[in-house]
Amino acid sequence: MKKLAIRIAFIFIITVTSACGKSSDQLNTSQALQSNEEQPQGQEDTEDDDLEASPDTEEIKITSHNSQQESKPNNVETPPDHAALDIPTSDSLIHSPEGKNLSQVEWKPGAPDVTLPIRFGTTEAELVLGLDHPNGTKAVMIFPSTPVGWQLDLSGDTGVFDEYGELQEGYKIQATLHDFDQDGINELIVTAGDSIIDLSIWVYSFTTVGDLQKINPIKQELSITGQTYIVLDGDEIIAPYGSQGLFNFYKYVDKVFMQPVY
Template sequence: MRKELKGMVIGFVLTSLLVGGSALAAGYKSTIEVLFNNVNLMVNGKKVASDNILYNGTTYIPLRDVADLLGKKVGWDQASSTASINDPGFVPADNGDASVAWKDGEEDANLSVQFKDRSATVVIGRDHPNGTKMNVIFNEDKFGWPLELDNGSSADIFKPYGDLNDGFSIHATLHDFDGDGNPEIVLTAGDGLVTGHVWVFSYTSVSDVSKINPLKLELSEMIQQKVELDNNKLIIPYGSVGLFNEYDYTNGHFAKSVQ
């Protein structure tokens, strides 16, 4: 006969738990009465071995335990007291746009994208037996398209059979240049020093992604160290004396600003 433990939890911080409950505007301490280990929990057929509590009809379990079972990573930002659950390889960009980075030899990097009419995942990784994959998988449609680079733009980035050059990396970032709710995919690849390229892909809603590719290459330019994203602008510094090219994204097209 399973024994139910009933007790008092003093100063229990609900924000450390994942399942159930509403978000708290600010942390506070309270005395609550809960049931310990009153529920058997399963995730994809695997039993959750960690302790759980039942409070007001809602089950709470540790954030990290469920994230591990789902193959996710738990993050913590001390400055903002923010816990997060992310796909492996996900890193936040400095400007707040979602971003991932990948190098040859690493596991696939996955970047979640929410368009206005469907969700998708950008997948970057090693192709087999040779090459590099940069695909967009539309989750609900169970169908995907590769991010097709323009001819010749990748000659200095990839080896003859499509493998990424030694010391090079690929970054994918989401940035909604025109604020229409469909973020553009900004793809960069290079050595971070003198050789690199940037590609920007837009998304257009279509009725059937298995028949029509909704992704369009809007910009392809050489870069050196980095690119900067600022509202509807993409800024590409070059040289060592503060020179840069600036592109404005207006009416679905990039136009080079006159300086």
């Protein structure tokens, strides 16, 4: 009996020990499962944090992009669109084929200087028209990037100026931009006349140069005369002359004005 009691006690101890070990393993397994279950929760918290942070991140990216856009120079070569002068068609020296005024700036003797903003490709400029000093007519191309201004070449067979280089009494000078060859860089057209029988027309092109202070980038491409007004039609200038409703045509071909025969 004594041996039987000792054997029963030994079996009981082994059973209890085994049970305790199993509980410990179960506890460890439970902790591991709990740890694994908590990890996705942690990931969800991280995703939530990312979602909460993403608007700020997106805002920073957008702000940075806008800043780069603001600091990046405008390389678009299309010049700005300037509205035509609000003047009667009868006072305009530059017309469309439909008879609408195309002049964008006008100056008359006695009036303050006027300015026409221009963009030649990526180069900004301003045309200033007014009374020169001590006499003469001011038609100066100014480039804000340099302190130098270039006087336009107004030479040619013209009677719109007096012996001092000033506009004749009752005359005016107007200007506009027109892209004759559709290359994205406008040419400049300047006209002066009395809207009746006397008209002078000059056309200028722009060429990119290395130093605007030393090299004049503006070249006179055409200097002609006509009457009343001119018409700009695509790559052509149409200038009336005489009293019989006749017209001269000048076509811009390969950067050169030619007078075609019709």
